[in-house]
Amino acid sequence: MLTIQNTEHFRIESPTIVTIGTFDGVHIGHQKILKRLLEIKENTGFKTVVLTFEPHPRKVLFPEQKDLKLISLVDEKLELLEKYGVDVAVVYPFSKEFSQLDSDLYIRNILLKHLQVKHLVIGYDHKFGKNRSGDINTLKAFAPQGGFLLEEIPPQDIDSIAISSSKIRKALEEGDIKLATEFLGHKFTLEGIVVKGKQLGRTLGYPTANINVADPDKLIPKIGVYLVEVTVGSFNGHGMMSIGLNPTTDFDNTIKLEVNLFNFNEDIYDKTIKLKFVKRLRDEKKFANLTELKSALDHDKETCLQLIGKTL
Numbered sequence: 001m002l003t004i005q006n007t008e009h010f011r012i013e014s015p016t017i018v019t020i021g022t023f024d025g026v027h028i029g030h031q032k033i034l035k036r037l038l039e040i041k042e043n044t045g046f047k048t049v050v051l052t053f054e055p056h057p058r059k060v061l062f063p064e065q066k067d068l069k070l071i072s073l074v075d076e077k078l079e080l081l082e083k084y085g086v087d088v089a090v091v092y093p094f095s096k097e098f099s100q101l102d103s104d105l106y107i108r109n110i111l112l113k114h115l116q117v118k119h120l121v122i123g124y125d126h127k128f129g130k131n132r133s134g135d136i137n138t139l140k141a142f143a144p145q146g147g148f149l150l151e152e153i154p155p156q157d158i159d160s161i162a163i164s165s166s167k168i169r170k171a172l173e174e175g176d177i178k179l180a181t182e183f184l185g186h187k188f189t190l191e192g193i194v195v196k197g198k199q200l201g202r203t204l205g206y207p208t209a210n211i212n213v214a215d216p217d218k219l220i221p222k223i224g225v226y227l228v229e230v231t232v233g234s235f236n237g238h239g240m241m242s243i244g245l246n247p248t249t250d251f252d253n254t255i256k257l258e259v260n261l262f263n264f265n266e267d268i269y270d271k272t273i274k275l276k277f278v279k280r281l282r283d284e285k286k287f288a289n290l291t292e293l294k295s296a297l298d299h300d301k302e303t304c305l306q307l308i309g310k311t312l
Helices: 030-043 058-062 074-083 105-112 137-144 155-159 167-174 178-182 290-311
Strands: 002-005 016-020 047-054 088-093 117-123 149-153 189-195 209-212 224-234 235-242 257-259 272-282
Touching: 016 030, 030 117, 030 149, 047 074, 058 088, 074 088, 088 137, 105 137, 117 137, 137 149, 137 224, 167 178, 178 272, 209 272, 224 290, 235 272, 235 290, 272 290
Parallel strands: 002 088, 016 047, 016 117, 047 088, 117 149
Antiparallel strands: 189 209, 189 272, 209 257, 224 235, 224 272, 235 257
């Protein structure tokens, strides 16, 4: 997949099939649109293009709202778009100036001049341009002179799926990994860098990789214990992850992300680690002592191994 990113100065020279959106999570509703692009490609031979934006438009237009957390950061989103068959991903720099672009200029400059659009697939509620004045009717009026076909995803097709990024965020924030996975059509992913921790887990027989997620916009699921798939270095396997305050041993009131990797004991400090969430096992608990904590970890691991056996 070709990625065009961090620039307003580009031009695709061949005819394209385009769709537009934030695509946070690239969930099954998004996948339905991407599948339609592939169907059109089979008939036309045109390249498929997703026009998306960075930062998320809400972050720019409503900076006072600090509650929006992202299901997928830009690199994660690009990986998913490639997985679902997109030829070209354009990550357009979103700014207040860009949001004030007249809707006609948006069509002429972005869609026609830069993207060479010949077939545009858009959701029925898509808005664009200054004051969100552009909509499906604007595009319908412009399509004949612009020389592109316009396809609207009808309300019943989108609404029948009943999926939205906000519903997925809510599911993850409530620890409902099963529902989030169903809505996403793939496992929720979290990436970070392995950093040094207190190394208390080693004394309990459960050494953990402590994870630093640098981007504060990344959504972190509800506090608790999880079964995860893990990729770090050459390791591809499973582990059990703790998201929480570690109330039995810590008193600093900061959330830590730690994962114990099964059948693995190598130095992975400063390496990138990728976690895919399989199941939430339980809430975080404060135990009376380390013996009770170790007993709970033993039980958690046994539960994980049973679940892994069921999914292999």
